[in-house]
Amino acid sequence: xxxxxxxxxxxxxxxxxxxxxLIKTVWKNRKVLNGYNLFGxxxxxMALLVAVVAYFMMGNWLAILFASITVFYWGLVxxxxxxxxxxx
Numbered sequence: 001x002x003x004x005x006x007x008x009x010x011x012x013x014x015x016x017x018x019x020x021x022l023i024k025t026v027w028k029n030r031k032v033l034n035g036y037n038l039f040g041x042x043x044x045x046m047a048l049l050v051a052v053v054a055y056f057m058m059g060n061w062l063a064i065l066f067a068s069i070t071v072f073y074w075g076l077v078x079x080x081x082x083x084x085x086x087x088x
Contacts, residue, residue, distance in 0.1 A: 012063045
């Protein structure tokens with residue numbers, strides 16, 4: 001493992017911790033998802049997916065593992081903002 005792989009893993013661990021705190025907040029009160037913008041959330045999700053593809057190409061499996069939590073959260077945000085009128 002080189003220093004860049006290590007930094008990507010560290011970065012995704014920090015993202016995962018922050019995302020877990022966001023998930024905890026959403027778990028307690030789903031209404032906080034109402035403030036998200038669909039376009040912004042979609043762009044964020046697409047950027048994360050590009051990063052995961054890059055990690056895959058680099059063979060950085062730990063970065064993929066920790067990034068999956070953040071990808072899941074933003075996927076949930078996009079799904080909710082798309083279908084919030086049908087869910088509520």
